[in-house]
Amino acid sequence: MKILTRLWKENKGLVAFLLLMTVFRSAVADWNVVPSGSMLPTIRLGDRIFVDKMAYDLRVPLTHIRIAHLGDPQRGDIVTIDSSAAHELLVKRVIGVPGDRVALRDNVLYVNGVPANYRPEGTNLLASDASSTGEYFAERFDGVTHTVRLSPDAPSPRSSFGPVVVPAGQYLMLGDNRDNSADSRYFGFFPRNEIMGRTRSVAFSLDPARHYAPRFDRFGKPLDAPFG
Template sequence: MSKHFANLWRSNKNLIAFLFLMVLFRSAIADWNVVPSGSMLPTIRIGDRIFVDKMAYDLRVPLTHISLVHLGDPRRGDIVTIDSKAAHELLVKRVIGVPGDVVALRDNVLYVNGVRADYRPLAKPPMHDVPPGAGVYLTERFDGVSHVVRLSPMAPSPMSSFGPVTVPAGEYLMLGDNRDDSADSRYFGFMPRKEVMGRARNVAFSLDPSHFFLPRLSRFGAPLDQPLASN
């Protein structure tokens, strides 16, 4: 058996070494993740593969949550990946509340530290909803953060109101941009800092599940912190 493995190594050592280094790279430095749900619509579309900067906040021991070097902390507005024990899966959400913040939601109107977010309708919807009119798109601005949120008047979330709650030390409050269809801190509670695995900055590439998984060329490399283009 050992002779068999020795022959296997000699014949494939370059490939094995490449695969090993690729696993380490994706675990500790950068990765891309598939987005199977619409909880971050319209910022992230179903079928997007997002590029995740694993060194945005920590340098970790590969394949673990152990931080070797602390490089920074998530800020309001960051889109992050969370290896959530509460949800038992990898989540992609937006940071709304950082430690010490007081956050409330009143009929999908956000308040951070007692200040109401500003909402303005988009001149042109960034997506075509089915059925038409199923989604309402607004620019949400608070504390220097600006992004687009989607509301669903035809199917409002039972969690469209909560709080006020104070974000504990070492934890974060996360929400999805698709406010009426997102399982986030409203359901799973505050997200521990140690579970934040990286920051999502760009779409790596995108495949459209509603059109036989054909590439969405306009989404390739699209930044997640820029105004959204319509379909």
Template sequence: MPTLANLWRNNKSLIAFIFLMVVFRSAVADWNSVPSGSMLPTIREGDRIFVDKMAYDLRVPLTHIRIAHLADPQRGDIVTIDSSAAHELLVKRIVAIPGDSVSLVDNVLYVNGVRAQYRSLVVAPMRDAPSSPGIYLVEHLDKSSRVVRWSPVAPSPRSSFGPVIVPAGKYFMLGDNRDNSADSRYFGFFPRSEVMGRTRRVAYSLDPDHFYLPRIDRFGAALDAVAAAAKLPAY
């Protein structure tokens, strides 16, 4: 029967590789799958997003213990949250930081009394199911832009709220699929300590509607590329 010493002696290279990979994915960078459509069209079902675990903090591997503060999340950042309120890992966009006043009026975003600008996209960034048509708009506020999806057929009961003030040490986050996202409107403000990392790119993507074949065009794609390329007169 093999002993631990024999297992180490015969497989030390593999064991060391696995250990280093676990440490790397825990504390440095990781890729996460996105099972829901709450961030459509920015992040699609089947996307595996690249997450920079050191964007804001340096942590002890395999824990939430912070060794060093590196930066603070900013408005417009897409982040992963290990949410105690939702009991799962979420991916959302920060729309308001501590001290901000934030509100929605029929899905139109206001931060500190400033109304976001909107522009309709001539060509939709993705195909909707016939039973669930959406409207796609570029939303611009505070020097950042993103594509958001509104669902006129099935609007969210929380498409209007506020204004509310974001408390110290917390953030207000929304999904880009505004009428189909469980976010701060349902779970409240997310604590800074639950923000695990920032994502800006797709690592790779598999299409769940076509036998999980690779979506080659999304490999390495920048998440806000469509919005960044759009010129934005007021909507």
């Protein structure tokens, strides 16, 4: 008992710091590793993204219990989802909010009957991040512009779906790497209470193709910045 008391006295500052950091990362802000390329090219393999845990809700730390509602996800937001359907933490882009009518036709997105606009940006631009050839397009819908990646040599069997209407309290999510993303096409709509935060920037990045050397040009890079 005396040993435990001595250890506590000697280390209580460290213990308090670790507890505060746990609360902070759970309820306020955190950085997450993105384990797949489903959000290429916006989020690259090796990126660690900064996540604002208070973008939409204030929650009891380490739980889904909401203390205060601060806002709702908007079309185009990139969010983290603690998905019960996927049994893991996902990072996807919000495409449909409650009441939206969404369809995909040969990878052309329609939101409320209006097709997105597409502008070619290049081919095979991030060869080190994917095993298949990629075609990159600037996709614009509802005032939101971002780059999507298509795989002409390995198209998704779900490059067409819908139209579907997003139910109340649910959201439709897609990955920017449209032919290689497990998203609402596979898991269905995502409940509002599973959306844990919003990301708008890269915290730091390590290149797996170069023995995890730092990619300093991506440190702090906004995710809505022009592709490149």
